Amino acid sequence: MSGQAPTVSQKSMKARKPLGKQRSNFRKYKALYFITIPGILYFIIFKYLPLMGSVMAFQDYNIFKGFTGSPWVGLDQFKRMFTYTEFLRILENTVLIGLYDILIAFPVPIILALLLNELRKVLYKRILQTIVYLPHFLSWVIIGGIMIGILSPTTGIVNQMLNAVGIKSIYFLGEDSYIRSILVGTGIWKDSGWGTIIYLAALASVNPELYEAARMDGANRWKQTLSITIPAILPTITIMFLLHIGNFLDFGFERVFVFVNSLNEHKGDILDTYIYRVGLIDQQYSYTTAIGLFKSIVGLMLIMIGNTLSKKTSGEGLY
Template identity: 45%
Template sequence: MPQSLAETAISSGEHAVVPSGPRASGKKRWKTVFRHRYFYLMLLPAIAYYLIFHYYTMYGALIAFKQFKLAKGILGSPWVGFEHFAYLFSLDKFWQIFTNTIIISLYRLIFGFPLPLIVAILMNEVRVLLFKRWVQTVIYLPHFISWIIMGGLLVNMLSIDSGFINQLLRDAGLQPIGFLTDESYFRGTLVSSMIWKEFGWNTIVYMAALAGVNPQLYEAAFIDGANRWRRIWHITLPCIRSTIVILLILRIGSMMQAGFEQIYVLYHPGVYRVSDIIDTYVYRIGLTEGRYSLAAAVGLFKSVINFALLVVANWLARAMGERGVY
């Protein structure tokens, strides 16, 4: 019987060459998956969550292109195409809430994004462990307070009639400030309270990234005569640059989400002109007025803008030599 190539190679004392290709790489991939099967099992709840509550619900985006009738359902409702979008873009009110969303998101990005990084770097320089843990606990705590409770605290602190901050201003002979009632102060109050609540929690990611910096780099820089600020600028920041870029990309990709819970708790008709955002507008016209198709059109528009911003930010990051999020 004729011998195979492998048998011929073995009989002649040569090593057989194992063929490589898609089949071999596929077997290797499945072996890797099986080896780490428990880690993949831990991912299943998160995968199921996104499939059920994020991807499956995208089917409901059809409402934006239909005159939705609750009795007829999504498929049975008449198709109207881009009629809701045309009506939406013709409203002066929509462009006002769009502008409010952009302005509040930019404030949160400009003032809220750098602060966790600065705090994490400062905490990394603290050598007294007990003081460091105390500070971490104090700044992390507001994250676990819901916006309902936080709203009550802010009213008690900032109310123009009974807030203790305005009471201190009166005692000092100054005029009280309408932090929650004056349009010129309301956006600043929103951004400041958001930073107060969330900046401590956001430092966790940076603290984890800083823990991976090689201490020998600091020792070498210290021997070379670099002071503390030089070590931060030339070692700390470059070592965690990829983490900063990824978080910045994700933040830019959510620019259209200006904080529904916070604004819904704090705003009122007197400050709608400067605080009404896309999410609160969708809530009012969708749930309280029952205009589901128009609300879906607004939500879909917001999602498209977020996706476009994410793609552009990721492209810019990759063009600058960073890895990006994909």
């Protein structure tokens, strides 16, 4: 009879359909589900299970007694962290280098992508793009060796150019006033080209008809960039910026370790190298675990604050 309300059995059949559909999807795409298993295991083993070790930050951890036998000290490790003069100096170094990296290094891939996008010869564009992001595939040990050779006070090309114009050689890695610029500059050289790939992919999705309409309205290339190109990739820029500030205090151990020495560590030593020296060499596990937990909390707070502000202003965010 038309208009008759569905019976209980009909309702239960409709409720069972999504479950059957899920099972059919699993059977259909079971190969893809199996492929994800190594990735899931990676995050469980190397990302989530190590979080259990964070309890060391609240203990006077003894490697022979383990988690259960080590005495609890509460927040003593954190109190020590914020009252220790050397830690405050290293925290200042990390914050300043992180700010330089955001203000100077972060915009470079965007600018490179905009410049490469303006090239009309595809072959020339691909060659330049390959040259620019090739350093990304080199390790920091190789990058460090290259830069140490370039900045050498005796045989380095930089000092040879300075000597050619009558300026005395400068021992760049022997003075702490240059180390922050070297760290940020080498990071730009190594990773900015790789970052352009993401922005070039975003630029490829821009509708060409928008540029045609802008040209018909008399807009030159600069105005087209300001009114079409940058707004089109702004969501990508926002996401990349949020991911970047999440690693604000995580500048990278290898990146700094290859350049820092006893002559420049006063301004070049960061939290990662400090954790290596105090935690692994001096075996102060609880203290360095507290530092690592502090870094994670700061990164999480920055992501949450940045995501909230981003969603209020541009409507884009990580979640």
